[in-house]
Amino acid sequence: MREKLWISFIGICLSTYLLAVGSAAASSSLKTSENTGAVAVSQSVPSKKILINLASRSLALYIDGVKTALYPIGPGKVSTPTPVGYYKVLDKTENPEWIDPGDPGKKIPSGAANPLGYRWIQFNGNYGIHGTNKPASVGSYVSNGCVRMKEADVEDLFNQIQVGTPIEIFYNRVVIEKIPDHTVVYYIYPDGYGRQPLDAATVDQWLAGYGVNAFESDAAITEKIQASDGEPTYVAKAYGIRVDGHLLAAKAILKNDICYLPAVPLAEALQLSLNWNPTAAVLVSPYGQVSGSVRKNQLYINADDVTMLFALTGGINANGVYEFHSQKPVVLEPAVISPPVNKAANQGTTKVNR
Numbered sequence: 001m002r003e004k005l006w007i008s009f010i011g012i013c014l015s016t017y018l019l020a021v022g023s024a025a026a027s028s029s030l031k032t033s034e035n036t037g038a039v040a041v042s043q044s045v046p047s048k049k050i051l052i053n054l055a056s057r058s059l060a061l062y063i064d065g066v067k068t069a070l071y072p073i074g075p076g077k078v079s080t081p082t083p084v085g086y087y088k089v090l091d092k093t094e095n096p097e098w099i100d101p102g103d104p105g106k107k108i109p110s111g112a113a114n115p116l117g118y119r120w121i122q123f124n125g126n127y128g129i130h131g132t133n134k135p136a137s138v139g140s141y142v143s144n145g146c147v148r149m150k151e152a153d154v155e156d157l158f159n160q161i162q163v164g165t166p167i168e169i170f171y172n173r174v175v176i177e178k179i180p181d182h183t184v185v186y187y188i189y190p191d192g193y194g195r196q197p198l199d200a201a202t203v204d205q206w207l208a209g210y211g212v213n214a215f216e217s218d219a220a221i222t223e224k225i226q227a228s229d230g231e232p233t234y235v236a237k238a239y240g241i242r243v244d245g246h247l248l249a250a251k252a253i254l255k256n257d258i259c260y261l262p263a264v265p266l267a268e269a270l271q272l273s274l275n276w277n278p279t280a281a282v283l284v285s286p287y288g289q290v291s292g293s294v295r296k297n298q299l300y301i302n303a304d305d306v307t308m309l310f311a312l313t314g315g316i317n318a319n320g321v322y323e324f325h326s327q328k329p330v331v332l333e334p335a336v337i338s339p340p341v342n343k344a345a346n347q348g349t350t351k352v353n354r
Contacts (some may be wrong), residue, residue, distance in 0.1 A: 074148035166223030259303035
């Protein structure tokens with residue numbers, strides 16, 4: 001149901017709130033210099049943003065670009081969906097009064113019977129984020145467009161945000177993230193609003209943006225779409241690659257304790273010719289030959305073989321980037337390099353050209 005909030009003396013309340021926030025911010029931003037005893041005002045103010053994914057029925061709070069909290073929500077029903085778009089916090093109210101949108105004379109004061117719970121965060125007209133007296137409804141599509149939260153969660157969020165905090169509301173069944181240990185994990189949620197059909201090719205493209213699509217089969221993706229259970233799938237760890245100071249778009253992939261390096265991007269960066277023998281599963285360069293593997297039409301080598309094939313030395317640095325340097329410069333005519341085209345080839349050697 002579309003919850004509508006009428007609040008008396010809103011101007012006085014808002015002015016009082018802003019004054020309190022301003023005083024608190026001023027107090028917290030003062031620092032005393034150890035050398036001079038003077039008071040310096042810090043210009044550093046944390047950047048906060050609320051992201052709401054209606055498909056996953058979750059609300060995330062980001063501070064300085066880092067996700068610091070994730071809460072379950074109860075968004076609007078299919079017939080009265082929560083609006084997507086870019087908003088900001090317009091008002092914050094404790095102990096709100098609920099007024100029936102269909103009958104303004106029907107009111108429920110703050111208390112256990114109030115559908116809004118004990119906190120209201122307005123972001124667009126009569127739409128807001130609020131608590132609820134029916135916590136079991138959180139996690140389902142249940143409201144007339146507002147965003148319900150469990151009381152403890154909405155109070156926690158309420159205390160961390162201010163009027164003006166940006167809010168982004170969107171609907172995305174596929175959620176992909178890279179967690180702190182560099183693992184790429186993805187989730188697929190049910191199509192609650194019936195807005196976003198999915199297929200393996202679409203999900204594969206999104207995984208490609210993280211450099212790990214070659215390590216998740218189309219069959220596995222299809223099975224995950226069919227399940228659409230919101231459970232995590234940990235694909236692999238992805239690391240940046242830098243060759244002689246140049247950062248590549250391709251990623252080094254760590255899966256099952258093996259580090260895979262993309263052969264073609266490395267050859268392109270070094271301007272080396274590269275030959276692929278599909279029968280022997282061997283890659284050949286001017287420096288040597290090593291075993292290789294094909295994953296979704298992409299050639300990979302074991303990181304342990306990078307010196308033999310490309311005369312590169314190095315390894316992962318403190319920032320999670322594989323840093324390599326050339327050891328044996330050679331003068332070659334520019335070669336044309338491309339991924340393996342004919343997987344069915346079973347004889348001889350295929351030249352990979354650039």
